[in-house]
Amino acid sequence: MTLFGDALAxxxxxxxxxxxxGIDHRILQHLxxxxxxxxxxxxxxxxxxxxxxHTGRGRLVVVxxxxxxxxxxxxxxxxxxxxxxxxxxxAPLLALVALAFPSLLAGAYAGIEAADRGAVxxxxxxxxxxxxxxxxxxxxxxxxxxxxGIRAATLQVVATATLAAYISDTGLGRYLFxxxxxxxxxxxxxxxxxxxxxxxxxxxxxxxLQRASRPTTRKVPA
Amino acid sequence: xxWVQANRDYVLDMLLQxxxxxxxxxxxxxxxxxxxxxxxxxxxRAGTVVLGTASLLYSVPALPLLIVIPVLLGIPLRSGLTLVxxxxxxxxxxxxGTAADAFRSVDERVREAAEAMGYSRAxxxxxxxxPLAVPVLLSGVRVITVSTVSLVTIGALVxxxxxxxxxxxxxxxxxRAEIVTGVVATMLLAVALDGLLVATGRLVTPWRGNVxxxxxx
Numbered sequence: 484m485t486l487f488g489d490a491l492a493x494x495x496x497x498x499x500x501x502x503x504x505g506i507d508h509r510i511l512q513h514l515x516x517x518x519x520x521x522x523x524x525x526x527x528x529x530x531x532x533x534x535x536x537h538t539g540r541g542r543l544v545v546v547x548x549x550x551x552x553x554x555x556x557x558x559x560x561x562x563x564x565x566x567x568x569x570x571x572x573x574a575p576l577l578a579l580v581a582l583a584f585p586s587l588l589a590g591a592y593a594g595i596e597a598a599d600r601g602a603v604x605x606x607x608x609x610x611x612x613x614x615x616x617x618x619x620x621x622x623x624x625x626x627x628x629x630x631x632g633i634r635a636a637t638l639q640v641v642a643t644a645t646l647a648a649y650i651s652d653t654g655l656g657r658y659l660f661x662x663x664x665x666x667x668x669x670x671x672x673x674x675x676x677x678x679x680x681x682x683x684x685x686x687x688x689x690x691x692l693q694r695a696s697r698p699t700t701r702k703v704p705a
Numbered sequence: 706x707x708w709v710q711a712n713r714d715y716v717l718d719m720l721l722q723x724x725x726x727x728x729x730x731x732x733x734x735x736x737x738x739x740x741x742x743x744x745x746x747x748x749x750r751a752g753t754v755v756l757g758t759a760s761l762l763y764s765v766p767a768l769p770l771l772i773v774i775p776v777l778l779g780i781p782l783r784s785g786l787t788l789v790x791x792x793x794x795x796x797x798x799x800x801x802g803t804a805a806d807a808f809r810s811v812d813e814r815v816r817e818a819a820e821a822m823g824y825s826r827a828x829x830x831x832x833x834x835x836p837l838a839v840p841v842l843l844s845g846v847r848v849i850t851v852s853t854v855s856l857v858t859i860g861a862l863v864x865x866x867x868x869x870x871x872x873x874x875x876x877x878x879x880x881r882a883e884i885v886t887g888v889v890a891t892m893l894l895a896v897a898l899d900g901l902l903v904a905t906g907r908l909v910t911p912w913r914g915n916v917x918x919x920x921x922x
Contacts, residue, residue: 486776487776550851553848553851553852553855554851554854554855554891554892554895554896555855555888555892556855556856556858556868556869556872556887556888556891556892557855557859558858558859558861558862558869558872558873559858559872559884559887559888559891560888562872562873562875562876562884563881563884563885563888565876566875566876566879566881566884638764641766642766642767642768643766645766645768645769646768646859646862649862649873649876650876656768659768659769659772660862663862663863668776668782671772672772672773672776674769674772675768675769675770675772675773676769676773678766678768678769679765679766679769679770679773682764682765682766683761683764683765686764
């Protein structure tokens with residue numbers, strides 16, 4: 484148990500902060516890779532998911548894709564891309580984009596599907612165009628489910644970004660692998676605690692965001 | 706293919722290790738999750754706490770969890786037990802909510818009818834609630850089975866042998882065929898266990914007839 488104390492002391496040690504390999508720098512790197520991967524995946528997955536949700540076509544493909552990606556060991560994807568692209572940020576980033584894709588896609592189409600059909604039909608009857616239907620009815624009504632998909636993807640990516648350090652000098656995972664190599668359990672545990680704390684904080688933030696995007700129903704004054 | 710032929714024994718050995726690690730983790734997850742799901746179903750207030758804790762645990766990344774567990778339990782990092790515990794924690798966290806949903810999916814009228822027929826509490830659980838909860842429960846078990854088999858591979862990073870060794874070894878020695886073999890073997894194992902689950906599900910829910918089982922998420 485003293486290991487935890489040592490690990491906390493390691494984290495709070497001023498010598499491990501600042502500079503190129505400092506904790507602050509690594510946290511920033513970890514977050515940057517995470518956001519970049521989720522944003523890149525979202526660029527493709529969200530429009531596609533909205534299209535699938537709106538037209539109702541291609542659902543089965545999405546479900547099958549999500550299942551297949553879950554079965555692929557992430558470490559396999561990482562190492563294969565690592566061999567193909569060499570040591571650098573490209574391989575882990577690409578692997579993380581692939582990882583984020585299904586959750587984002589599923590969230591987007593499920594969000595549109597969650598929108599009340601009655602509301603959609605009513606809006607169509609009022610003469611809204613398909614684009615207006617999507618942007619003014621379906622997306623606002625399914626916003627929390629869509630954000631839920633972004634949340635799931637972010638959580639997966641921030642966790643897996645730790646593995647990225649295995650093939651490239653990126654993020655907090657570096658402390659884990661450095662500790663493993665030099666049999667320095669304190670450094671390894673410190674890295675583990677930092678990643679876990681970062682993932683928890685990020686998930687809580689995303690949960691708050693998800694709650695905030697829940698559609699509100701205003702009471703009609705009698 | 707030539708790589709596989711030349712290293713058949715090694716691949717089979719790692720496959721066996723992989724099964725030894727994933728199957729106990731899945732079984733423990735199912736047992737604990739059904740218990741927690743039952744508690745959450747029976748006492749909704751306690752359930753909120755239980756399921757909240759589960760989802761919090763689920764947000765802890767796997768590799769860090771693998772490093773924290775030996776310190777908490779006083780077991781060696783490189784032991785298979787560490788990985789089984791970590792994967793069981795994950796599986797349970799992911800499945801507990803589904804288990805609660807599964808019990809909620811049982812028709813209240815069926816339970817009342819069984820009660821009226823004089824079923825004891827235990828009888829109600831074993832012969833009414835649990836069998837009727839199987840379809841929803843099974844969809845969750847299939848998800849954790851696939852994710853557990855895939856997650857076992859990260860044990861290779863800390864020195865717990867499995868098909869994951871093919872990934873790390875192949876990367877270090879620059880043998881693409883080895884990594885591909887590892888990925889394919891892991892996916893095949895997941896598919897095989899999933900098929901086994903679907904078959905078992907049909908066997909224990911004969912009243913559902915031959916329902917086409919789609920992919921569940």
